[in-house]
Each structure stands twice: as C-alpha cells, then as structure tokens.
Amino acid sequence: MSAFVRRSKALLAGLALVLGLSAPAGAEPPRRVVSINLCTDQLALLIAAPGQLVSVSNLGQDAMLSAMADRAAAFPANRGQAEEVFLMRPDLVLAGTFTTQATVDLLQRLGVPVAQFPPVSSLDDLRDGIVRMGAALGREAVADEIVARFDADLAALSATAPVGTARPRAALYYPNGYSLGDRTLAGQVLAAAGLANVAAEAGLHHGGHLALEQLVLADPDLILTGRRYPTPARAQDVLDHPALTAGSGAARRGNIDDRDLICGTPQVLKALADLVARRQALAAPAPAPEVEAGG
Amino acid sequence: MKFPVLIGALGLLVAGLFAASLLVGPAAIGLSESLSALIRGGADGDAVAVVMREVRLPRALLGAMVGAALGLSGAAMQGFLRNPLAEPGLIGTSASAALGAVLAIQTGFAAAFTLALPLSALVGAVLSVLLIVALAGPRGSALVLILAGIAVSALAGACTALVLNLSPNPYAAAEIVFWMMGSLADRSMTHVWLAAPLMALGAAMILPMGRGLNALTLGEDAAASLGVALGRMRLMLVLGTAALVGAATAVAGAIGFVGLVVPHILRPLVGALPSRLLPASALGGAAMVLAADIAVRLIAPDRDLKLGVLTALVGAPFFLHLIWRTRSEGI
Numbered sequence: 001m002s003a004f005v006r007r008s009k010a011l012l013a014g015l016a017l018v019l020g021l022s023a024p025a026g027a028e029p030p031r032r033v034v035s036i037n038l039c040t041d042q043l044a045l046l047i048a049a050p051g052q053l054v055s056v057s058n059l060g061q062d063a064m065l066s067a068m069a070d071r072a073a074a075f076p077a078n079r080g081q082a083e084e085v086f087l088m089r090p091d092l093v094l095a096g097t098f099t100t101q102a103t104v105d106l107l108q109r110l111g112v113p114v115a116q117f118p119p120v121s122s123l124d125d126l127r128d129g130i131v132r133m134g135a136a137l138g139r140e141a142v143a144d145e146i147v148a149r150f151d152a153d154l155a156a157l158s159a160t161a162p163v164g165t166a167r168p169r170a171a172l173y174y175p176n177g178y179s180l181g182d183r184t185l186a187g188q189v190l191a192a193a194g195l196a197n198v199a200a201e202a203g204l205h206h207g208g209h210l211a212l213e214q215l216v217l218a219d220p221d222l223i224l225t226g227r228r229y230p231t232p233a234r235a236q237d238v239l240d241h242p243a244l245t246a247g248s249g250a251a252r253r254g255n256i257d258d259r260d261l262i263c264g265t266p267q268v269l270k271a272l273a274d275l276v277a278r279r280q281a282l283a284a285p286a287p288a289p290e291v292e293a294g295g
Numbered sequence: 296m297k298f299p300v301l302i303g304a305l306g307l308l309v310a311g312l313f314a315a316s317l318l319v320g321p322a323a324i325g326l327s328e329s330l331s332a333l334i335r336g337g338a339d340g341d342a343v344a345v346v347m348r349e350v351r352l353p354r355a356l357l358g359a360m361v362g363a364a365l366g367l368s369g370a371a372m373q374g375f376l377r378n379p380l381a382e383p384g385l386i387g388t389s390a391s392a393a394l395g396a397v398l399a400i401q402t403g404f405a406a407a408f409t410l411a412l413p414l415s416a417l418v419g420a421v422l423s424v425l426l427i428v429a430l431a432g433p434r435g436s437a438l439v440l441i442l443a444g445i446a447v448s449a450l451a452g453a454c455t456a457l458v459l460n461l462s463p464n465p466y467a468a469a470e471i472v473f474w475m476m477g478s479l480a481d482r483s484m485t486h487v488w489l490a491a492p493l494m495a496l497g498a499a500m501i502l503p504m505g506r507g508l509n510a511l512t513l514g515e516d517a518a519a520s521l522g523v524a525l526g527r528m529r530l531m532l533v534l535g536t537a538a539l540v541g542a543a544t545a546v547a548g549a550i551g552f553v554g555l556v557v558p559h560i561l562r563p564l565v566g567a568l569p570s571r572l573l574p575a576s577a578l579g580g581a582a583m584v585l586a587a588d589i590a591v592r593l594i595a596p597d598r599d600l601k602l603g604v605l606t607a608l609v610g611a612p613f614f615l616h617l618i619w620r621t622r623s624e625g626i
Contacts, residue, residue: 211321213346233466243349
C-alpha cells in the first residue's frame with residue numbers, strides 16, 4: 001500500500017516535471033538520479049548535489065562528444081537501456097525528448113519518474129534548460145546562480161568584442177556534409193559571435209546536408225569543422241575533399257571544439273569566445289599579401 | 296544493327312550522359328557558365344571552376360569508368376562461364392572486393408602507398424573469383440554458380456559489416472550501406488587516379504580475350520582444338536575481372552546488376568558474338584551507371600541515395616525474368 005502511494009506520488013512528480021512544472025514546494029528532492037542523455041548528463045553534473053547523481057550515459061563519458069567527459073568519468077556509466085536503468089533503482093531519470101522514447105515509456109510504465117529535456121536550439125532555451133534542471137533536482141538556487149554567471153560572462157564577452165557591421169560568412173561543416181543552420185544552438189552561437197551562416201543562406205535553417213558544391217559556390221570566409229575520430233570513415237573524407245583545399249581554400253579552414261556546441265550548457269561560451277576571436281582575425285585589416293613561391 | 300553503328304550509337308549515348316552528368320547538381324550553374332568554367336578553368340580559386348573540375352568532373356569520369364568496368368567484366372564472365380547469370384555483383388566479387396577495401400582502410404594499410412586501396416580490393420576480388428570458378432567450373436550449372444555466389448556474397452558482406460561495426464569511429468558503421476550499394480557522391484580526382492591504372496590493366500587483359508571467347512561458344516574441346524589456351528585464358532579472366540571490379544568497388548562501393556543487365560540487352564544486337572559483346576558492354580555499362588548517377592541526383596538531390604538502389608530496381612526484375620527463361624528452356 002505505502003509502496004503504491006510512494007510510486008504514485010513519484011509518478012505524479014515525474015508527470016509534473018514532464019509538463020515543465022516545478023516540484024511542489026516542500027517535496028523532497030530526488031536522491032538517486034540517473035541520466036541517460038548526453039546533454040542531461042552535463043546539466044546534471046553542473047547542478048546536482050554531491051551524491052545525488054548516481055549514473056551518467058556512456059556518451060557523457062565519450063571525450064569526442066562530451067565537454068565534461070573527465071568529470072563524467074567518475075560516475076558509473078549506463079547505455080540508456082531501460083533494464084539497466086531500472087535496476088539502478090533511480091527515483092528520477094533524466095532523458096532527452098528526441099531519441100529514447102521507447103526507453104522512457106517503459107520506465108514510466110515501471111513507475112520510474114522521468115524528466116525529459118528537449119534539444120536546445122537557442123541561448124534562451126539554454127537558460128530554460130538550466131532552470132528546469134534546477135527544479136527537477138531541487139537545486140533551484142544553484143541553477144539560478146549558473147544562469148546569472150552565464151549572463152554575466154556573455155555580457156562581458158559581447159562588451160569586449162561588439163559585433164560590427166562586417167559579418168564574415170562562415171559555414172559549419174561536419175562529416176557526411178552535415179551542416180547547421182541558424183535555428184540551431186551552434187547557429188545561434190555563430191550569430192552571437194558576429195558571423196553570418198552560409199548554411200542559412202542556402203536555405204538550411206536546422207541541421208541537414210549541405211552539398212559540397214553548394215558550399216564551394218557559397219565561397220565562405222571560414223569553414224569550421226569539428227573534432228575528428230582518428231580512425232578512418234568515408235563520412236569524414238568530404239572534409240578533406242580537394243574542392244575545399246584547392247587554391248586559397250586551406251587558409252579559411254578552421255577547427256572548432258564542437259563538443260561545446262552540442263549541448264545547452266555554459267560551455268557554449270568557450271566556443272563563442274573562440275568564434276569571436278576568429279571573427280576579429282577575419283575583420284582585422286588583411287596583412288600585406290604574401291608573395292607566393294612560383295606565383 | 297551493324298557493329299560499328301552500334302558502337303557509334305553507344306559512344307554517343309555515353310558522351311551525352313557524361314555531359315548531362317556534368318550539368319546536374321544541387322548547385323544551379325548555367326550551361327554556358329559551367330562549360331566555360333570546366334574548359335577554361337577561370338581565375339585561380341573561381342568557385343564555379345572548382346565545382347566543375349573538382350566535384351562534378353571526377354563524378355562523371357568515375358561513373359563512366361566504373362560502369363565500363365562492371366559491364367566489361369560481366370560480359371567476360373558470362374562468356375567464359377557460358378552462363379547468363381554470371382555477374383560480379385551476384386557471384387560475390389563486388390562484395391569481396393568491398394571487404395578487401397574495408398580491411399585496407401580500417402587497418403591503415405590503405406595509407407601505406409598510393410595504390411594500396413584498389414590493390415587490396417583486387418586481392419579480395421581475386422580470391423572470390425578463384426573460389427567461384429573452382430566451385431562452379433566451366434561446366435558448372437547455373438544453380439551451383441548462383442548458390443556459390445550467394446554464399447560468398449553473404450560471407451563477404453557479413454565480414455564487411457562486422458569490421459565496420461567494430462570500428463571505434465561511429466561513422467564507420469553507417470558506411471556499410473555505401474559498401475553494399477555504392478555511391479559516387481563527393482568523390483574526387485584522387486579516386487579517379489586510384490582506379491584508373493588497375494582498370495586499364497584489367498581492360499587490357501579482358502578485351503583481347505574476345506576471339507578465345509568466340510571459340511569457347513563451340514565448347515571447350517572445340518576451342519582447345521582451335522588453339523585457345525584455356526588455362527591461360529582462365530588466369531587472364533580471373534585477374535582481369537578482379538582488377539576491373541576491385542578498382543571500381545574500391546572507389547564507388549559495390550554496384551550490382553550492371554554486369555548482368557547490360558550484356559543481356561546488347562547480346563542480340565551483336566549477333567551473340569562475345570568478341571563484339573565485350574566493347575559494347577563496356578560502353579553500355581558506362582551509360583547505365585552514368586544514367587543511374589544522374590537519376591539519384593534528380594530523385595533525391597539533398598540526400599545521398601545509393602546507386603545500387605537504382606541498378607537493383609532495374610536489374611532485379613530483369614534477373615527474375617532471366618531465371619524464369621532459364622528454367623523454361625530447361626538449362
């Protein structure tokens with residue numbers, strides 16, 4: 001009986017979280033939180049109280065994807081399977097809304113409260129996500145503090161490098177010719193850094209395939225690629241295509257740490273600072289043209 | 296149709312499709328602009344010239360080369376095995392070549408020297424052709440040939456999938472589709488130069504086989520009495536088709552059914568003479584792959600639809616029709 005009541009209460013609390021409501025005042029914060037999503041991993045690592053988070057996803061520990069992989073390494077990893085998550089006896093599971101719906105449904109049927117966080121596609125979403133995570137974990141004060149610090153850092157960065165009228169044109173280019181348009185988190189950070197987005201010019205507003213020849217014809221000032229896996233894959237070949245390196249192409253290539261742009265955490269400021277520096281370098285008066293050997 | 300007329304018509308068809316392939320792409324470039332950029336190059340770093348010369352030209356060249364290689368090897372295999380169902384895709388040569396290429400890429404051997412990648416695909420192809428020729432033999436029935444081909448294809452495909460799934464790079468697993476269905480998207484002139492030497496070598500081995508294949512239509516004993524060295528011919532066939540299919544697969548993945556459909560359409564037009572079928576099939580194969588590659592760009596411009604999807608859509612019903620006919624003729 002009491003177990004049933006506790007479970008129902010937990011279910012209701014979970015439902016409230018899903019609906020974006022904060023837990024009712026006085027409700028106990030969850031004590032065993034399991035995160036099964038790369039981005040909730042990172043938010044929980046930032047916000048959770050010591051001992052509150054008991055497991056993160058294996059992606060959260062992957063140094064290729066996670067900006068907080070080293071901190072995540074201290075936790076037991078899960079692979080986001082309902083069975084293993086259930087056996088960890090969580091009183092709250094943190095999940096994304098995008099890909100794990102079957103797992104989430106199953107966990108909820110088993111009576112485990114699940115808080116789902118949608119993908120972040122703007123800086124406002126980012127603030128919302130932090131606040132919601134604070135509410136879900138009963139750590140509102142910490143979350144507010146993080147948002148305040150984020151806003152202060154963002155304002156400081158914008159003040160030191162005001163966006164001028166010259167907006168160099170950049171493209172984010174990933175394996176398989178994937179690019180990100182203006183209505184994505186990375187696109188918003190690009191815009192905040194004072195860079196125009198070539199993918200958006202080509203009509204790509206979300207994420208999608210930008211054909212190599214469209215990219216070449218758009219003639220961007222900057223082609224930004226992310227981290228690469230050291231082992232070969234045909235998907236990565238396009239990043240080394242001669243059409244991108246021919247002539248003056250090599251000079252406008254840049255590598256960014258795209259881990260900072262995947263999730264809505266204050267880590268995006270690191271990427272923003274990097275992009276601002278690149279924009280300033282492009283906007284600076286060009287040095288005297290080099291004389292090419294054998295010109 | 297007279298043979299020179301047929302060859303001329305096929306040549307014109309390939310030339311037309313080659314030009315169309317150069318003019319089709321996601322970036323809308325005007326006809327005269329694209330042609331002048333392609334021929335004159337424009338100023339250094341001119342974006343249109345880069346697109347034409349570094350993106351579209353290699354794609355069109357590879358389409359013609361890969362198609363010619365597959366058509367030629369299909370015609371040669373059918374002639375030598377005297378079996379209408381022999382084809383590099385169906386008997387597992389392409390899948391084995393893909394396995395060779397994948398192993399070379401994943402172990403890093405492909406970076407060891409320039410031609411390491413196509414040569415590894417060639418080794419995979421040679422092993423499978425040897426196995427098939429040993430199993431089916433010149434007198435083997437169509438049934439044995441196809442069964443052996445299914446087994447070799449399945450085994451090579453499974454090994455390819457296993458190797459790619461075990462790669463620490465998550466993108467590698469998505470590559471399985473490329474190796475099984477083939478694509479020419481975003482290939483570069485580097486790939487043209489990788490494939491060209493081995494394809495030239497393979498064609499040089501296969502094309503002179505025409506007279507021997509003609510004799511072989513009379514049966515092995517008759518061919519031997521006409522002075523055809525069957526052992527040497529078998530060796531040339533194995534190495535030649537492996538070089539053609541290996542080079543094609545290393546750069547474009549496994550594209551099925553080209554070597555099956557093309558010789559069958561052209562066979563009545565050349566009077567069923569293998570010596571004439573070989574060059575005609577090379578041209579026909581080039582036309583088929585170029586057409587398929589144009590179609591994938593028209594059907595789904597913003598996603599990389601695989602070539603093998605289209606060739607199978609045309610080829611598989613054709614294959615069923617052939618099996619039906621083979622059965623009713625009691626072969």
